[in-house]
Amino acid sequence: xxxxxxxxxxxxxxxxxxxxLEMFNGTKAVPEQIFxxxxxxxxxxxxxxxxxxxxxxVCDLFNKLVNKDNTVxxxxxxxxxxxxxxxxxxxxxxxxxxxxxxxxxxxxxKEFKRCFIHHTLYxxxxxAANFKRxxxxxxxxxxxHGSIKSIxxxxxxxxxxxxxxxxxxxLHIFRFKKDSRQLRIYDxxxxxxxxxxxxxxxxTHEILLCKPNDILCKCFCYVHxxxxxxxxxxxxxxx
Numbered sequence: 001x002x003x004x005x006x007x008x009x010x011x012x013x014x015x016x017x018x019x020x021l022e023m024f025n026g027t028k029a030v031p032e033q034i035f036x037x038x039x040x041x042x043x044x045x046x047x048x049x050x051x052x053x054x055x056x057x058v059c060d061l062f063n064k065l066v067n068k069d070n071t072v073x074x075x076x077x078x079x080x081x082x083x084x085x086x087x088x089x090x091x092x093x094x095x096x097x098x099x100x101x102x103x104x105x106x107x108x109x110k111e112f113k114r115c116f117i118h119h120t121l122y123x124x125x126x127x128a129a130n131f132k133r134x135x136x137x138x139x140x141x142x143x144x145h146g147s148i149k150s151i152x153x154x155x156x157x158x159x160x161x162x163x164x165x166x167x168x169x170x171l172h173i174f175r176f177k178k179d180s181r182q183l184r185i186y187d188x189x190x191x192x193x194x195x196x197x198x199x200x201x202x203x204t205h206e207i208l209l210c211k212p213n214d215i216l217c218k219c220f221c222y223v224h225x226x227x228x229x230x231x232x233x234x235x236x237x238x239x
Contacts, residue, residue: 075116076153082169082212084153085114085121093152097172100209105154105168112151115169117212124148125174137219138173139232145201145219146173146208171215173208176201179227200227 024033077083088110093101113127121135125147128136136148149172158166179200187194219230 078153078167078169079212081118083116084110084112084151084169085116086112088112088153096207100207101154101170103157105156105170108155110153112153115151115212117215120218122148122151122171122215122218124150134220135218137221137228137230138171139216139219139230140173140208140210140214141216142214144173144208145176145199145230147176147203147221148172149174149207169212171210171212173210175204175206175208176228176230177204181227183229198229198231200224200229202226203228 020034020038023037024030074087075083075085090108090110092107093105093109098107114121114123116122122138123131123133123135125136128134137145138148139145152170152172154168154170156166156168179202182200183195183198184193185195186192216232218233220233221228221230223229
């Protein structure tokens, strides 16, 4: 009824419970142990940029401290808070893209399928579908919503010398239009619509262009009666 299991299951929460179970020893003051280790881990993860040029031994120790056994070998940090991940293809921007960009970037761009923005993984719509992941829907700070069509690493027409590394990450977003038929589950006791936080959209072919800092948060989504239902993920960046 509600779509595929991978888009609607509780696996992500069950996995987190498994992580929390590793954050205490013994039987005394378990909540306090989990609290301290969780926030210490979050603090460590906010300083990952300090290890960009560190030795392999230091990086291995850091990964063990934050319970990260697997590291991404192919990644590239761009600007503040954005990191493109994995392989890429080089191509020339289309006519439609050139209209969006104007003369701000060079014609040749690198197209990626994944990127981290403030420690959260985002992927293109096609990549998410191929690997049955739910990482492509986003909410923007301007109130718009959509799914990521492509992730582009662009060299800017900045007028610097030939050796300059003025680059920027841009995301092409398929814009979602809010559905006229919204869910309504009225609770007589609380006298409130309990489905207020669940918003229905329909996908359009309109393309939005945004930068990483324009993204508010990732959204879980599933399709129901040809409508896309989005639920915003909590933002823990400042935790």
